Amino acid sequence: MVEKNTEEKIIVAAEKVFIEKGLAGARMQEIADEAGINKSLLHYYYRSKEKLFTMVFKIAFKTFAPDLIKAFEGDDDFFVKIERFVFAYLSIIDKNPHIPVFIISELGNNPKRLVDIIGYLDLNVQPVYDAIEEEIKKKMIKEIEPSDLIINVIALCVFPVVAKPIIKNIVFKGSEEEYKKMLDRRKVEAARFVISAIKNTD
């Protein structure tokens, strides 16, 4: 048991409830219960549901904005960079498997929310674009739109987790074990798949 102050306890509880039920489905009482406090105190710290939600959402989003830029700087081989990124990103997802669905759901209900957040994080994808274009110029990889490549890499990481119920039940006939094995395999195989797709064979 780690001692936590009330503010933190509330955030942790709110995260849990919001991620599980969404903004509309979550109840302030449930968040208070989960935090082991009462509703009055909850409102004492965070004036409204909307404000509390916004905090939680921002935290969740920050956790998941992949640090693409960081992964792609440095002198390492481009393919090694991809391998490292996929492994790192899938490891984060492993630890927080419900966050991607949460973000996608709430952004689906209210895409405007993102506009506020973008300001806080400075996400400049240009360096990654440049790195990809350089590899193309050097004929190390095939011609591809940089944005397409980025989207593909992230898709191969995120989709298996957001579609878990479907994949687990239809592809793996309900086996949690088979599903987990697939996710684990993917930490290496997703990068292999991508590299194999773009590597130049001239």
Next chain:
Amino acid sequence: MVEKNTEEKIIVAAEKVFIEKGLAGARMQEIADEAGINKSLLHYYYRSKEKLFTMVFKIAFKTFAPDLIKAFEGDDDFFVKIERFVFAYLSIIDKNPHIPVFIISELGNNPKRLVDIIGYLDLNVQPVYDAIEEEIKKKMIKEIEPSDLIINVIALCVFPVVAKPIIKNIVFKGSEEEYKKMLDRRKVEAARFVISAIKNTD
């Protein structure tokens, strides 16, 4: 204006509202308004919100369960099958871009819902597995777990749509046009990417 009976009008209206707001966020009054009827009549046809939602969800899910089996039967070249599937599936998504997020969201909130549905649709993925394994045996494609390949193909189709707000705002800096161009490109490029990844070069 096509004349519709009330039952249909309700389903159409319910689809719209549920997809937009989710189960918890949708209001029966709003559905009634959208259908141009009153709440009494709404309950006259569909006794409860939950029942109406279940109907809508099943319809949405059916629309989106990709007909993998159909796409992979026949004598055509395996790579042509992939190309055809990707094109067809992305075209369906084009026409109903909000359904994937809807399914993922609601399944995230209540994964049990899927178990009911699976009975209705007979989804046997075995033939697709077999087809993939045969290609591997014939050394036409590289070694890959069939389930991984299936997941990858669908990920490359679905993810760009479910993550639209993020992709549009971060990758394409808010440009709807650039985003749409990417989706269109993908109808051909996603298959190219996959084929390039798995084609054997021995």
Next chain:
DNA sequence: AAATGGTTTAACCAAATGGTTAAAGTAGTT
């Protein structure tokens, strides 16, 4: 003309919900 099934109106209800208020208690600080 009577019966039928769909439709409207409008009032109604119980429960839930986000949020408030006020008064009292507690622990540490000055």
Next chain:
DNA sequence: AACTACTTTAACCATTTGGTTAAACCATTT
């Protein structure tokens, strides 16, 4: 001892929400 910040209790409130009921209306069919 007084002050401060945090915490609890518990009552309270306005609004919303899913759902019901009953009476009347209307068009078609019998």
